[in-house]
Amino acid sequence: MRPAIFSFIAATFAVTLASGAGAANWSDQKVDPSAEQPEVPVAYEEGGRYFTEDDIPTYNIAEDGTVDWMTFSGFRRYHAECHVCHGPDGEGSTYAPKVKNSAIHMGYYDFVGVVVNGRGDGNSIMPHFGDNPNVMCYLDDIYVYLKARGMEAVPRGRPAKKEPKSDMIAEAENACMG
């Protein structure tokens, strides 16, 4: 339930975000994984989803490398919907930024707002995905995956081990995709 509310709030804020930081090409605004990142640590789990103490979705990587389902699902969806511009593993391309770093720098609400509404900066355009269920139904998945990439908590490529998909996640997916 929480994520849906957040998406709605983010969408209403997003208009003001459109004039935010420019989307640099082939950019490399580095992330320091050792620095304190308040939107990363897991505070609690709910039906296979993980959240920070501020109720922001986050990833959970077990000691043996097993990733939570949302992170795995985000890997899959990212490489269908996003990688044709943002490159494999969120590493950026010649014309679209390294979104793995953006997921850390922008914060959850800005990130969601830009995906929902898109933004423009000269000839560099992020499309809006607000009416695309293949993206919107997996927005938190993609976000936590990219955050895990930005923190280098998961390596490049396909996560080898994953938690099973919880009933709650499956129900939400079916409801969203129709």
Added chain:
Amino acid sequence: MKKLQLFTSGIALCCASMALANDDLMTQMDDPKQWAIQTGDYENQRYSELDEITAENVGDLQVAWTFSTGVLRGHEGGPLVIGDVMYVHTPFPNTVYALDLSQEGKIIWKYEPKQDPNVIPVMCCDTVNRGVAYADGKIILHQADTTVVALDAETGEVEWEAVNGDPSIGETNTATVLPVKDKVIVGISGGEFGVRGHVTAYDLNSGEQVWRAYSVGPDDEMLVDPEKTTHLGKPVGENSSLNSWEGDQWKIGGGTTWGWFSADMEENLMYYGTGNPSTWNPAQRPGDNRWTMTVMARDIDTGMAKWFYQMTPHDEWDYDGVNENILTDQEIDGEMRKLLTRFDRNGLAYTMDRVSGELLVAEKFDPVVNWTTGVDMDPDSETYGRPQVVAQYSTLQNGEDVNSTGICPAALGTKDQQPASYSPRTQTFYVPTNHVCMDYEPFRVSYTAGQPYVGATLSMYPAPDSHGGMGNFIAWDNIKGEIKWSIPEQFSVWSGALATAGDVVFYGTLEGHLKAVDAETGEQLYQFKTPSGIIGNVMTYESDGKQYIAVLSGVGGWAGIGLAAGLTNPNDGLGAVGGYASLSDYTALGGQLTVFALPD
């Protein structure tokens, strides 16, 4: 004897062309001092008779002059030269420059179309454009937003505009156009957005639409005659496309037409290929999905289909069939044949009879290709002409939500759009290739107009157990179906090749090198590092008695997506991650024309 036959067939071609009135472009293309069409000629040979630069002296090549295009995205295609004027185009916003070659490239005119930037995000894989065309005193530009515009070649003034598609449903353009007779023939992009592909002819003088032929759908909309249009010698029959789809999926079924066009004026036929069926998830579109992934021969005047050949029925890997069809007249078993040779994304090189559509040769042009054991060449077999799919690499048989690993080639194909060249002197094809494999996991997606409609996750990596690089530049014998020689390259070779009568072959690399190699041996004779990675096509022309070689630099396109940060092989485990070369270590964005010549 062979030479004599080639010579006579050359004469036949020249006289047939003269019989056509008003064909300014044919005259311009016959003059080797010019480069009047992106593909070099209607045959798509990318071969020049110019021979001042030879295998002996190419090592002395120097940069003569350069020109910055002012745009920093992927630069595909190349310049044209007509008389003393060079026409240079850019990626979005698709600026066109006319440069005066007698004054070191001084700008005669510049045209910048007004386009809605919202077209940018619906272009899959960068805002490339493969160049302008020339005909009858006009420069024809097919913009990203699908507007076709004819400019006065002398002044840059707009003569007419035509709108070919609708970017709000994902219809865009990256390709050049084919001016032929009194028509301009254009294609469309958007296979990753569920666009239903088509090819359209516009009147060269007015811009009025003359005919449109869809790649999929009902016979009348496809300009197919069920009795006369053939597939491997047999009539296709009624509803040949509709019968190969389930339900209405064909309406968002892909088969886009963003590759190159060739034409045989004697036969009055034009040739092109159609792209992937939508989505990338094969389970969502049962059937052969005709006529996606198909080479098409159509009548130039009416658009009616003469023959089809579907290379990859029911695609499971995104092996778009859009690559160029190169037309040659060569001897097979003592008989002169009118041939069509194509290096398909699926890793097979096909040699066909371009009049009848008969399949003569189908062989792998990279030994790592593993999704198929080859094509059934037995005309009596039920599966005649079909590739035999290896179950292990079938993303359909493995099913939705299953990750099929180790498939070669990757979705970008053993070769993408980067065109090959052919030298009649060596009877050899020179082919820029990718040497990349992939894991591919299809899953269910839903369609929203104007939104990506992909339905698969894939990861790509250099071909395992090979030289570690991601590309090769090969010489190919299209009669034997064999590689003559192969040059390993660190990155995919994403630049169109040029062969010349000086027995030199040129190509560019993603690091930014222009390379010259010996046409016989492949020995490297020259290289120069231009300011950015090369995904453009090398061309040549003569000005004031001197031969020049020119190429656009400006890394991007599909290559700029996959290779910017380097590729990884998830199957290699953690240790190898980051171990492969990253293109961003070698080159940065650019947009520059570099022109080479021998010293005076």
